[in-house]
Amino acid sequence: MSPVVVLVGPPGSGKSTIAALLASRLGKTHRDTDTDVENEAGKPISDIFVDSGEAAFRSLERAAIVAALQDEGAVLSLGGGAILDADTRADLAGHNVVFLDVSLSEAAKRVGLGVARPLLLGNVRTQLRNLMEARRPLYAEVAKLTVDTDGRAPEDLAAEIVEHLG
Numbered sequence: 001m002s003p004v005v006v007l008v009g010p011p012g013s014g015k016s017t018i019a020a021l022l023a024s025r026l027g028k029t030h031r032d033t034d035t036d037v038e039n040e041a042g043k044p045i046s047d048i049f050v051d052s053g054e055a056a057f058r059s060l061e062r063a064a065i066v067a068a069l070q071d072e073g074a075v076l077s078l079g080g081g082a083i084l085d086a087d088t089r090a091d092l093a094g095h096n097v098v099f100l101d102v103s104l105s106e107a108a109k110r111v112g113l114g115v116a117r118p119l120l121l122g123n124v125r126t127q128l129r130n131l132m133e134a135r136r137p138l139y140a141e142v143a144k145l146t147v148d149t150d151g152r153a154p155e156d157l158a159a160e161i162v163e164h165l166g
């Protein structure tokens with residue numbers, strides 16, 4: 001009835017990477033709502049933003065989240081902006097949500113430059129700082145556990161989360 005664990009956090013916190021590692025450790029399926037949105041739209045997220053705008057992306061994302069939260073036994077990674085939606089935050093209340101935290105400097109290094117994350121285009125560091133400041137209370141609100149990822153290897157973080165899941 002519900003995913004084993006749901007990972008939230010800003011871009012570059014490692015949600016997609018760590019969810020894949022967790023799924024393989026736990027023998028579960030990895031589901032990433034960004035991938036679901038891309039499959040549904042038939043194009044990359046960057047093209048959805050360019051062709052139709054952020055609102056269109058958010059609407060596809062919301063539908064992907066509603067479907068994915070029904071996925072029993074999956075390890076689920078959301079996109080960084082998923083928690084902007086109040087209905088999504090309410091839906092997450094009953095789930096095992098882990099907030100992967102990261103500092104601005106480490107997140108900026110991890111995401112680098114590129115079109116894959118259209119919201120960060122322009123000045124990556126400024127964009128990241130603004131969205132991290134605005135969203136931090138929302139990640140904290142939905143999370144049952146917060147894990148600081150700075151200076152820690154993905155395998156090590158996955159091991160800690162497995163331990164937490166018992």
Ligand SMILES: Nc1ncnc2c1ncn2[C@@H]1O[C@H](COP(=O)(O)OP(=O)(O)O)[C@@H](O)[C@H]1O
Nearest residue numbers: 010011012013014015016017110149152153154
């Ligand atoms: N703990 C970590 N330490 C160093 N690099 C990481 C870590 N977690 C993820 N990365 C790298 O950071 C980049 C962004 O990771 P990703 O999983 O796509 O983050 P998210 O889905 O949260 O945006 C990838 O290149 C990934 O390999």
Ligand SMILES: O=C(O)C1=C[C@@H](OP(=O)(O)O)[C@@H](O)[C@H](O)C1
Nearest residue numbers: 010011012034079080081117118
């Ligand atoms: O922070 C955001 O609003 C977004 C984060 C991205 O996912 P990641 O957090 O996995 O990079 C992706 O959903 C989209 O580019 C929007």
Ligand SMILES: [Mg+2]
Nearest residue numbers: 015016034079
């Ligand atoms: Mg991701």
